[in-house]
Amino acid sequence: MRVSAGTELPVFEVDEVRAAAMKTMAVLLRDPNPIHFDLDVVAALGMGDRVINQGPTNMAYVVNMLVAWAGDPARIRALKVRFLDNVRAGDRVFAGGIVTSVAGDGRHQIAECDVWLDVVGGTRALAGSATVALKGSEAAGETPAK
Template sequence: MSAFPRPSVGDELPPMIIESVDAEKMKTMAALLGDSNPIHWDVDTVRELGMGDQPVNQGPNNLGYVMNMLGDWAGGAERIQKIRVRFLDNVFAGDRLEAGGTVTAVGDDGTIECDVWLARDGTHPVLAGTATLVLVV
């Protein structure tokens, strides 16, 4: 068994705050992913689609915020065994985000089940799901 303290059902995971989603990083990620969708860098396209006036963050970035929060809490990303999420809303450049979660089950086999989420301004959910972590790697 690792030195990771055994959590209890109902424990809140320490939140991770993203003060401001960076539009320049969206451009870089679009290039890395080979993502040709202009909503990630072209404000005119975003406006034409009626989506506002800021570029839209990529879904993998949003999932990554939650995975980073889980890894920070659990002592490493290698402890994440499974994660399933639904994307509920867009995240835009400049948004302030909070990733968090709650322990929902603790198994005798060393697994931890959590509800996880990402919220704009800490209140508006943009991603929600579940994660399974393992205490022993």
């Protein structure tokens, strides 16, 4: 794999976001926000008729994409995202990204990437940037940041 500005990251897909997984995460995270498990509250807040995925889980889909691409979680250095819209139970989502620059930090070649999570047939749920260290053989050459 040769990486340079413009390299597209392989997409990570979730076929169907699961309401049951939201309940699991609500318990694990001790997250009392009922929009993740109580349809009555979702409706009362005017947020539709499907429970809302936890924002960090949407972020995790992007991390999954980066882990699958990098091959080693330790090579992911940073991730910053803005939450733009909700993902709901039953949605199909794609995490994607593109390399914007490759540069050295003295020890490693570092890829800066734009990343996002899109709901199929819907909107962009989050967008942001990620920093990933590359193996020495991967960098196709340093490129200036945009």
